[in-house]
Amino acid sequence: xxxxxxxxxxxxxxxxxxxxxxxxxxxxxxxxxxxxxxxxxxxxxxxxxxxxxxxxxxxxxxxxxxxxxxxxxxxxxxxxxxxxxxxxxxxxxxxxxxxxxxxxxxxxxxxxxxxxxxxxxxxxxxxxxxxxxxxxxxxxxxxxxxxxxxxxxxxxxxxxxxxxxxxxxxxxxxxxxxxxxxxxxxxxxxxxxxxxxxxxxxxxxxxxxxxxxxxxxxxxxxxxxxxxxxxxxxxxxxxxxxxxxxxxxxxxxxxxxxxxxxxxxxxxxxxxxxxxxxxxxxxxxx
Amino acid sequence: xxxxxxxxxxxxxxxxxxxxxxxxxxxxxxxxxxxxxxxxxxxxxxxxxxxxxxxxxxxxxxxxxxxxxxxxxxxxxxxxxxxxxxxxxxxxxxxxxxxxxxxxxxxxxxxxxxxxxxxxxxxxxxxxxxxxxxxxxxxxxxxxxxxxxxxxxxxxxxxxxxxxxxxxxxxxxxxxxxxxxxxxxxxxxxxxxxxxxxxxxxxxxxxxxxxxxxxxxxxxxxxxxxxxxxxxxxxxxxxxxxxxxxxxxxxxxxxxxxxxxxxxxxxxxxxxxxxxxxxxxxxxxxxxxxxxxxxxxxxxxxxxxxxxxxxxxxxxxxxxxxxxxxxxxxxxxxxxxxxxxxx
Numbered sequence: 001x002x003x004x005x006x007x008x009x010x011x012x013x014x015x016x017x018x019x020x021x022x023x024x025x026x027x028x029x030x031x032x033x034x035x036x037x038x039x040x041x042x043x044x045x046x047x048x049x050x051x052x053x054x055x056x057x058x059x060x061x062x063x064x065x066x067x068x069x070x071x072x073x074x075x076x077x078x079x080x081x082x083x084x085x086x087x088x089x090x091x092x093x094x095x096x097x098x099x100x101x102x103x104x105x106x107x108x109x110x111x112x113x114x115x116x117x118x119x120x121x122x123x124x125x126x127x128x129x130x131x132x133x134x135x136x137x138x139x140x141x142x143x144x145x146x147x148x149x150x151x152x153x154x155x156x157x158x159x160x161x162x163x164x165x166x167x168x169x170x171x172x173x174x175x176x177x178x179x180x181x182x183x184x185x186x187x188x189x190x191x192x193x194x195x196x197x198x199x200x201x202x203x204x205x206x207x208x209x210x211x212x213x214x215x216x217x218x219x220x221x222x223x224x225x226x227x228x229x230x231x232x233x234x235x236x237x238x239x240x241x242x243x244x245x246x247x248x249x250x251x252x253x254x255x256x257x258x259x260x261x262x263x264x265x266x267x268x269x270x271x272x273x274x275x276x277x278x279x280x281x282x283x284x285x286x
Numbered sequence: 287x288x289x290x291x292x293x294x295x296x297x298x299x300x301x302x303x304x305x306x307x308x309x310x311x312x313x314x315x316x317x318x319x320x321x322x323x324x325x326x327x328x329x330x331x332x333x334x335x336x337x338x339x340x341x342x343x344x345x346x347x348x349x350x351x352x353x354x355x356x357x358x359x360x361x362x363x364x365x366x367x368x369x370x371x372x373x374x375x376x377x378x379x380x381x382x383x384x385x386x387x388x389x390x391x392x393x394x395x396x397x398x399x400x401x402x403x404x405x406x407x408x409x410x411x412x413x414x415x416x417x418x419x420x421x422x423x424x425x426x427x428x429x430x431x432x433x434x435x436x437x438x439x440x441x442x443x444x445x446x447x448x449x450x451x452x453x454x455x456x457x458x459x460x461x462x463x464x465x466x467x468x469x470x471x472x473x474x475x476x477x478x479x480x481x482x483x484x485x486x487x488x489x490x491x492x493x494x495x496x497x498x499x500x501x502x503x504x505x506x507x508x509x510x511x512x513x514x515x516x517x518x519x520x521x522x523x524x525x526x527x528x529x530x531x532x533x534x535x536x537x538x539x540x541x542x543x544x545x546x547x548x549x550x551x552x553x554x555x556x557x558x559x560x561x562x563x564x565x566x567x568x569x570x571x572x573x574x575x576x577x578x579x580x581x582x583x584x585x586x587x588x589x590x591x592x593x594x595x596x597x598x599x600x601x602x603x604x605x606x607x608x609x610x611x612x613x614x615x616x617x618x619x620x621x622x623x624x625x626x627x628x629x
Binding site for chain 1: 336338340381384385386388389391392393395396397399400403404407408411412413515516517520523524527556557559560562563564565566567570571574
């Protein structure tokens with residue numbers, strides 16, 4: 001095991017963690033406020049990736065795809081929240097199970113429209129190829145994904161802790177009756193957060209579509225990774241999502257490189273350990 | 287009394303089936319029986335303890351793969367196949383039970399979902415277990431190879447298992463499980479070891495799911511990773527919700543409806559999964575108590591008003607009902623009661 005191997009695997013881990021952060025941050029924001037575990041998050045990711053793929057294939061413009069996918073998924077999120085979830089609000093288990101039904105529908109529709117073959121997003125020339133980092137060459141796209149994740153992460157933290165919108169959401173997490181009594185339309189805040197979380201899932205779909213392949217089953221697989229992230233980091237906590245993404249990213253990258261057949265056990269082991277020692281995750285409240 | 291009559295009638299119909307229906311329908315109904323056992327195992331935990339699992343497919347697969355491994359890789363006899371199936375089920379249930387026993391509600395659901403998918407990931411990659419192709423050549427025990435004999439075997443096992451589960455829900459363990467659904471805090475105050483209660487029920491429920499998995503392996507003569515997939519776990523939960531959570535009999539109805547529909551309708555419907563998703567959504571939104579819950583409500587109303595719905599005598603459940611699905615219905619249906627209202 002050389003130093004170079006370690007460095008390259010570390011970069012692999014960090015770039016996968018970056019992708020996971022996009023997914024898990026939306027997932028955890030929705031749960032933090034609404035107490036809904038959106039199990040359609042994986043299906044939203046897949047649909048986002050496919051929409052970007054089609055848009056890019058039709059227009060030849062990567063940026064249009066990057067714009068269209070989050071928008072399309074945000075609309076799907078808006079419909080799910082307004083038409084379905086809003087009517088059964090406050091009942092935790094039915095809400096979660098409803099999202100299972102939504103996941104079934106979206107995944108099956110994606111199979112109908114985009115078929116069963118693995119596909120991936122065509123990257124523009126300036127995102128292709130490798131970047132010479134001195135010790136090795138590493139895909140330029142993955143480097144940019146890491147940079148983007150850091151940028152979005154910082155933006156989320158500022159939004160969450162420094163702005164009025166963040167304050168409303170944080171207050172809603174603590175006491176939704178009180179914030180409603182103060183004249184905030186909490187119903188609209190709920191819709192906003194759900195749409196925002198879905199938007200992040202769509203964005204993750206575009207990013208993941210350039211890194212991994214899009215195919216039926218990728219939705220549940222990425223959902224498993226997101227679940228591992230929030231189970232380890234703690235559901236509802238943004239810093240928890242960061243830590244969880246890093247742990248899962250490292251466990252997965254090194255697991256794949258060292259023991260490919262057992263790669264899922266590298267997810268299983270940290271999860272089992274956390275659940276036995278701290279059932280609500282490293283930074284989970286309650 | 288009504289319950290016993292229904293049960294006796296169901297078993298009577300079950301025995302009569304092969305005399306009335308053809309081979310194809312009997313074999314579809316055999317599959318219905320196997321899934322009924324699987325759905326009841328989910329309901330044992332979910333309906334009575336509010337611990338809905340989205341990973342039961344993984345445990346079902348443990349039973350199937352235990353049998354399949356011995357049959358197709360080790361060339362062992364039926365006795366050893368059953369032993370390995372049971373061992374695989376119990377070991378996996380115990381390990382997963384320890385992981386999940388300190389969580390509840392939504393956390394429990396998430397943890398079990400992850401567990402089920404880890405099993406799926408493992409069996410799709412493991413070359414010893416045939417990876418994506420699964421394991422073939424699982425022969426039924428010679429005495430039960432005819433379709434109708436296997437049907438009767440399944441009927442007997444499912445009926446006995448159902449009765450056992452009924453007994454479990456009325457035992458002290460079952461009672462503390464129900465109390466757990468109503469209020470975890472109160473139960474903890476009374477000095478109950480919640481984690482241990484959950485662990486026992488998890489393993490018991492896993493045992494029945496594993497038996498269903500073993501029956502399924504002999505039924506289809508092969509095992510594939512699809513047994514452990516998210517779709518299998520989700521379908522089990524759907525059977526429970528559609529039939530009626532917390533009734534044991536409801537999931538049986540749900541399982542038969544879905545297996546019949548799947549085998550008969552999917553020939554005409556290309557997008558069967560979408561239909562399942564829609565049934566999922568519609569049941570949760572409009573019939574939270576499932577078919578059994580809806581049936582009970584109609585029955586009660588008919589008895590109270592002597593057949594015609596009078597304006598003055600309304601169902602107390604209906605009266606306390608706010609526009610949205612009510613608290614009364616909630617505690618009877620899916621949600622975990624007061625504890626789930628915490629913010």
